[in-house]
Amino acid sequence: MVWIYKHESHLLYHNDKLITDKGYSGKGEHKNKHSSQYVRDQGPIPVGLYEITAPFPHPKTGPHSMRLNPVAGTSLGGRDGFMIHGDSMKEPGNASNGCIVLHLPYRKQIWNSGDRMLRVEHS
Numbered sequence: 001m002v003w004i005y006k007h008e009s010h011l012l013y014h015n016d017k018l019i020t021d022k023g024y025s026g027k028g029e030h031k032n033k034h035s036s037q038y039v040r041d042q043g044p045i046p047v048g049l050y051e052i053t054a055p056f057p058h059p060k061t062g063p064h065s066m067r068l069n070p071v072a073g074t075s076l077g078g079r080d081g082f083m084i085h086g087d088s089m090k091e092p093g094n095a096s097n098g099c100i101v102l103h104l105p106y107r108k109q110i111w112n113s114g115d116r117m118l119r120v121e122h123s
Contacts, residue, residue, distance in 0.1 A: 007047070007120065068118060
């Protein structure tokens, strides 16, 4: 099955089941705002389909960070480098330049599910 992340409601679903409403994407006035999806380094991850890659420890985004590779047909509006990663310890709620930020248990759940596709939707 495909994981689903919804921009504006910041909901994460798997197999039609709500997993969490605690994630976010983007920062400042552009956080979780669909109309800002093409605003570089501030808007949320663009709508589309992404492949979830193996988790790795990242010096800035923390343990169990996962890169998101866009599938052909996903329009990024000139943006790149999207991941799913942890929040900032110093400034919680401000760690995203467009990546999806989730707490560690949810990141582990995504990888452990075996499902490697994420669909980002508007609402």
